[in-house]
Amino acid sequence: MTRDQMYALWEQRQKDRGIDIEWVKERLKNFKVETPSWGYGDSGTRFKVFKQRGVPRNLFEKLEDAAQVHKVTGMCPTVAIHIPWDKVDDFEKVKEYAASLGLKIGAVNPNLFQDDDYKFGSLTNTDAAVRRKAIDHIMECIEIARKVDSKIISLWLADGTNYPGQGDIRARKNWLEEALFEVVNAMDSDMRLLIEYKFFEPAFYHTDIADWGMAYAFAMKLGQRAQVLVDLGHHPLGTNVEHIVAFLLDEGKIGGFHFNNKKYADDDLIVGSINPYELFLIFNELVAASLDPKTAKTAENIAYMIDQSHNIEPKIPAMIRSVLNVQTAYAKALLVNREVLKEAQMRNDVMAAEAAVREAFECDVTPLLEAVREEMGLAPDPMKAYLESGYGEKILERGIGGQGWE
Numbered sequence: 001m002t003r004d005q006m007y008a009l010w011e012q013r014q015k016d017r018g019i020d021i022e023w024v025k026e027r028l029k030n031f032k033v034e035t036p037s038w039g040y041g042d043s044g045t046r047f048k049v050f051k052q053r054g055v056p057r058n059l060f061e062k063l064e065d066a067a068q069v070h071k072v073t074g075m076c077p078t079v080a081i082h083i084p085w086d087k088v089d090d091f092e093k094v095k096e097y098a099a100s101l102g103l104k105i106g107a108v109n110p111n112l113f114q115d116d117d118y119k120f121g122s123l124t125n126t127d128a129a130v131r132r133k134a135i136d137h138i139m140e141c142i143e144i145a146r147k148v149d150s151k152i153i154s155l156w157l158a159d160g161t162n163y164p165g166q167g168d169i170r171a172r173k174n175w176l177e178e179a180l181f182e183v184v185n186a187m188d189s190d191m192r193l194l195i196e197y198k199f200f201e202p203a204f205y206h207t208d209i210a211d212w213g214m215a216y217a218f219a220m221k222l223g224q225r226a227q228v229l230v231d232l233g234h235h236p237l238g239t240n241v242e243h244i245v246a247f248l249l250d251e252g253k254i255g256g257f258h259f260n261n262k263k264y265a266d267d268d269l270i271v272g273s274i275n276p277y278e279l280f281l282i283f284n285e286l287v288a289a290s291l292d293p294k295t296a297k298t299a300e301n302i303a304y305m306i307d308q309s310h311n312i313e314p315k316i317p318a319m320i321r322s323v324l325n326v327q328t329a330y331a332k333a334l335l336v337n338r339e340v341l342k343e344a345q346m347r348n349d350v351m352a353a354e355a356a357v358r359e360a361f362e363c364d365v366t367p368l369l370e371a372v373r374e375e376m377g378l379a380p381d382p383m384k385a386y387l388e389s390g391y392g393e394k395i396l397e398r399g400i401g402g403q404g405w406e
């Protein structure tokens with residue numbers, strides 16, 4: 001059977017299920033995922049960073065690699081940066097270089113975890129001078145965001161304590177709140193502060209923003225410009241992440257995602273590699289919210305970002321795999337027949353409701369994605385296109401010892 005014949009058969013089956021394929025295709029063509037500059041560099045566990053040959057030596061080379069991911073997937077036009085990992089003298093030049101590659105800079109991530117001064121906390125340190133230094137660093141990131149035309153400051157705080165009694169939890173909360181108010185007030189009205197939470201690590205007793213509820217409480221107090229960022233690796237095992245997503249969507253307080261996957265903790269593995277059903281169920285909530293007038297605007301403004309570190313995988317193929325897995329999960333979520341689902345829910349038909357969701361997950365979306373890519377002028381198989389491009393071999397001349405985690 002030719003690809004066209006396979007697609008025709010697939011399309012007929014979906015039409016028979018009551019799916020509007022043109023709408024699905026349109027949504028897929030407009031879908032974007034941001035890749036992180038740090039996902040292209042050397043990174044690893046606390047035990048060992050395995051250096052790879054060909055890894056970018058600076059931000060400009062990271063952008064070149066990100067451009068390859070965008071070239072074959074057609075859905076990654078922005079790149080998140082992390083300061084000071086990606087600090088350069090001239091951010092105007094970065095903006096121009098990114099534009100020459102068909103890219104833009106996305107979220108600017110302050111780094112409040114790799115300075116000796118932050119050993120006992122950054123924004124929650126007992127020392128006012130350290131807190132000032134941390135706030136000033138975020139201010140610097142806001143300036144950088146202005147220079148590169150980014151509207152997002154993405155904040156993850158490593159602050160926390162290792163032992164009971166080590167810190168005054170409420171005093172730290174108040175210092176944090178004070179700092180966040182200062183930061184948000186310095187941001188332009190169209191900028192957003194995305195507050196990321198994580199239940200442990202590097203701190204092992206308490207983390208100052210441990211879960212979505214705390215991030216939400218801060219975001220509520222801070223007002224319009226502050227929202228919550230959900231990193232899929234930052235929950236205890238067994239957490240129903242799609243429930244959190246649905247709740248935050250309904251409250252208008254979810255601003256972004258850090259996609260990755262985990263088996264145990266913050267494993268930062270390839271998105272969708274361990275639990276593709278969870279990823280699909282998250283997209284199921286996002287699609288549902290995008291169709292509800294109450295939540296459509298929030299759903300529309302979500303920054304989809306990948307946050308991974310590749311320890312043993314080749315960086316660019318791992319990033320492409322992640323992006324494709326996100327696209328697959330989204331495509332499947334678009335195939336849920338929402339009317340059938342709603343009706344089953346209203347009559348409390350547990351089996352039919354669960355089937356309406358699972359049925360979409362079980363659809364093979366390969367023919368659809370190949371057709372969409374062809375309509376976008378892309379190769380039907382992005383991974384193959386990348387591997388055959390010769391880029392992976394070309395960058396080997398950069399040698400070993402590229403920029404990455406210290």
Ligand code: LRH
Nearest residue numbers: 109156196231258266307
């Ligand atoms: C923390 C985190 C956060 C950092 C990134 C490198 O675990 O998810 O988003 O900025 O990793």
Ligand code: MN
Nearest residue numbers: 196231258307
């Ligand atoms: Mn993250």
Ligand code: MN
Nearest residue numbers: 231233234266
């Ligand atoms: Mn993380």
